[in-house]
Amino acid sequence: MNIILLGPPGAGKGTQASRLEAERGMVQLSTGDMLRAAVKAGTPTGVKAKAVMEAGALVSDEIVSGIIGERLDMPDTEKGAIFDGYPRTAPQAESLDSLLAERGRKLDYVIELVVDEDALVDRITGRFTCAKCGAGYHDRYKLPQVAGTCDVCGSQEFKRRPDDNAETVRTRMAEYRAKTAPILPLYEVRGLVRRVDGMADMDVVGAEIAAILDGTD
DSSP states (O other): OEEEEEOOTTSSHHHHHHHHHHHHOOEEEEHHHHHHHHHHHTOHHHHHHHHHHHTTOOOOHHHHHHHHHHHHTSGGGTTOEEEESOOOSHHHHHHHHHHHHHTTOOOOEEEEEEOOHHHHHHHHHTEEEETTTOOEEETTTBOOSBTTBOTTTOOOOEEOOTTOSHHHHHHHHHHHHHHHTTTHHHHHTTTOEEEEETTSOHHHHHHHHHHHHTTOO
16 A cells, blocks of 8 residues: 655644554655665665755755665565655656556555644644653643643653744645645546545544545545
């Protein structure tokens, strides 16, 4: 089972991808992570990518496709791949089809976590974490049981991400729409797109994704 998981920052893609990895043995393939890993490992495509990156240039579609191909050849992807951040253009979508076909595989679904922009701003701008153990909280939805004290480790130090502000979140949303707009119609006509309410409880979202993958939605 190979899927593309779409959704803006804060929609819960990371959470759902982690669940699919744990429950189904699928592997999340993020282009940024793969590029860094390929460069570090010194793979043939990683060497090319390193030279381009050191020159301050953008990595070409050809190099990105090569890195994805190398990653798909690793045995841990046999139970399925979750593509995150790729493809973003029509040529990349065509490349992904070719990469999968060359390996006797296909793209099964494109799952978009649909969110309400105003609600997402509220969700993201209110979140904070324990500075010591990383436990997550929210100003409105999940405050510590004892004010100012982490439920998990008892620390009284908390932190917020500096980019968790309304302006940045709305900019991310606009970027997401611009990047996904070119590819969604390509998959719509093939009947691959499924949409899930990303604002629902994460267990509900997980159950809906599972139903799609199991063909029971």
